[in-house]
Amino acid sequence: MAESGAVDSTRLTVVGSGDAFSGCGCNAAYLVDERVLIDCGSPVQALLPRAGMTVASIDLVLVTHFHADHTYMLPMLLGARAFAGELRGGLTIGGPPGTREYVLRLLNTGYGRHLVELIEQRLELQWAVFQDGANDVVAGYRVGAHAVVHSTGPSLAYTVQRDDAAVIGFSGDTTLCAGLRRAIASADVMVCECTGWDGPTEGGHLWRGELEQLIAEYPNTRFVLSHLRTRGTVAGAILAHDLLSIDVGAPSDRDASGSGRGPGRAAAEAGRK
Numbered sequence: 588m589a590e591s592g593a594v595d596s597t598r599l600t601v602v603g604s605g606d607a608f609s610g611c612g613c614n615a616a617y618l619v620d621e622r623v624l625i626d627c628g629s630p631v632q633a634l635l636p637r638a639g640m641t642v643a644s645i646d647l648v649l650v651t652h653f654h655a656d657h658t659y660m661l662p663m664l665l666g667a668r669a670f671a672g673e674l675r676g677g678l679t680i681g682g683p684p685g686t687r688e689y690v691l692r693l694l695n696t697g698y699g700r701h702l703v704e705l706i707e708q709r710l711e712l713q714w715a716v717f718q719d720g721a722n723d724v725v726a727g728y729r730v731g732a733h734a735v736v737h738s739t740g741p742s743l744a745y746t747v748q749r750d751d752a753a754v755i756g757f758s759g760d761t762t763l764c765a766g767l768r769r770a771i772a773s774a775d776v777m778v779c780e781c782t783g784w785d786g787p788t789e790g791g792h793l794w795r796g797e798l799e800q801l802i803a804e805y806p807n808t809r810f811v812l813s814h815l816r817t818r819g820t821v822a823g824a825i826l827a828h829d830l831l832s833i834d835v836g837a838p839s840d841r842d843a844s845g846s847g848r849g850p851g852r853a854a855a856e857a858g859r860k
Contacts, residue, residue: 735758
């Protein structure tokens with residue numbers, strides 16, 4: 588494995604690869620360059636040190652939607668950032684409309700007002716709202732947001748990019764929809780949920796047959812399948828596991844505008860830290 592932090596390389600770490608209830612892996616959480624956390628369903632404060640990382644390095648947390656298996660470890664993450672180890676302020680939390688209210692409600696329920704005030708003060712929390720079509724630079728990363736269709740409430744897929752490095756996409760939980768396709772089309776590597784395996788599944792999720800269709804339709808995007816209920820193989824895709832790290836080289840074939848990829852796009856090198 589190449590070391591993370593190389594100028595032309597982006598490190599993707601799958602902290603949790605399982606769906607909500609199966610125990611196939613820890614719940615959803617993904618890290619880009621040790622700095623951008625997408626969802627927080629896993630106890631990242633306990634898992635990251637096993638991969639040689641720390642929550643103190645995180646500058647931005649992106650929430651895809653408000654389900655428990657994607658968010659309920661946020662209070663532990665914020666508490667660890669505020670009260671354990673190195674103290675760094677300036678943490679930004681972003682997500683669909685209502686994210687600030689939702690996260691503060693989780694904190695108040697878990698800790699009470701006094702600790703919430705301390706956490707807000709010590710971390711200097713900042714908030715970002717993303718809606719469909721957003722393309723903003725936050726904490727040094729360009730974040731694209733795409734509305735996707737899930738079971739309830741607002742849900743977003745994201746793309747995340749540092750400078751001219753690879754674009755990493757995250758489906759969140761979704762059905763096969765236009766927003767998901769837009770995110771895949773703009774990503775070099777797409778972390779895509781694959782909850783169902785033998786057939787369509789309930790709750791507004793993708794299944795293996797739909798992923799095989801997407802892999803065929805988008806040959807220039809490398810797929811990493813996560814949010815798994817069971818494990819198997821899917822041709823043309825990497826099947827995620829907890830604490831999988833992938834170093835993604837910068838694409839060499841973008842046009843002058845910085846968009847568009849051809850068959851020569853950078854390969855992903857996978858391995859466990």
